[in-house]
Amino acid sequence: MEKSLQKLEIPESFRQAPFYKDRQVIEAALISEEAVFQLPFLYDLCYHANPHTLSFWPWSKKENYFHEYWMKQRESIRELFHKREQKKAEFPMLLSVSVFIDQLFWSTGRPVDSLTDQRLLQGIQLLPFAPLNIEERLVYLLRQPDRFLSYIQLDELEQEFTKRHSAYQKRRQKKY
Template sequence: MSKFAVPSAYLVIPFFSPGAVLQDDGEKIFGEQYLLYDILADLPDLPKPWQQMESSIPLLLKRWKDEHTSIAQLFRERQKEAAKEPMVRYTAYLLSLLHWLNGVPVKSLVHLYDGLGQLQRKPVNVEERLRFIIAQPAHHHSYIQLAELYEEAEKLFYKALAMQKKS
């Protein structure tokens, strides 16, 4: 198990605070530590999920499908603070998904919106919608937006797969 200091390009609240440390569990490609493979993209020994979107993106989508109802339940029970951590985690997974869909890792959270602006495959108004979610992850409306973004991203993924098979 290796530990790494989070680079300054990723120190953006609510994802990472100054002094944050990543821990590579070495076992699961998508452990609880989000953005690990994006942050450590330059290390040659780690998997590059953005180069294998056919296998990596379905794993992210499955995680969302398995967990999103529990997040919705927290909001129904008005447990906003309990919902915040999974909202942040699944927002980070969505950021990875959107970048991997375009064949690139998340290169920075500090310049996130510039990076999103350069992506070819992305949901409509994704930058504006993510600004809202990231600013207020403990709000029910943020959950609704996140769920819609996952739905739209899934459609974009299957469209990209279909286009890839055609060519």
């Protein structure tokens, strides 16, 4: 599932801090399994630019992408905080938060459609498996990704999401 893009325009609804506030275009991008973890919301942006770019989108699967990603990144980010290198931890934390947001939406079989505070938080509030107080916790993560407390919060959100989503899937399977 690899495809190369020469230019990808970022919709106004995705030009939000802390991700693409001052950026209008991604000059070149490679859409691949790894790319989802290198550019925030790459698949969502590609889908909104042209839903026919790919024949298969990651939200069509039932995988917990974030769990796998976080298990690989968690220790290296923790180590940066341990060394008091908050500025170096900021970008990996932002990538991790973006993958977490993706996972929240992708778990419902749909892409993220906007990063504006109101639309993003409204979409997350509707999730039947969203962690408790997700709105406040996510706002904190987005405003202060270079804090160790944000790292702890994201780790807790990952654990809560994994448990709640698993329980939700089991309940749905019993119904059908």
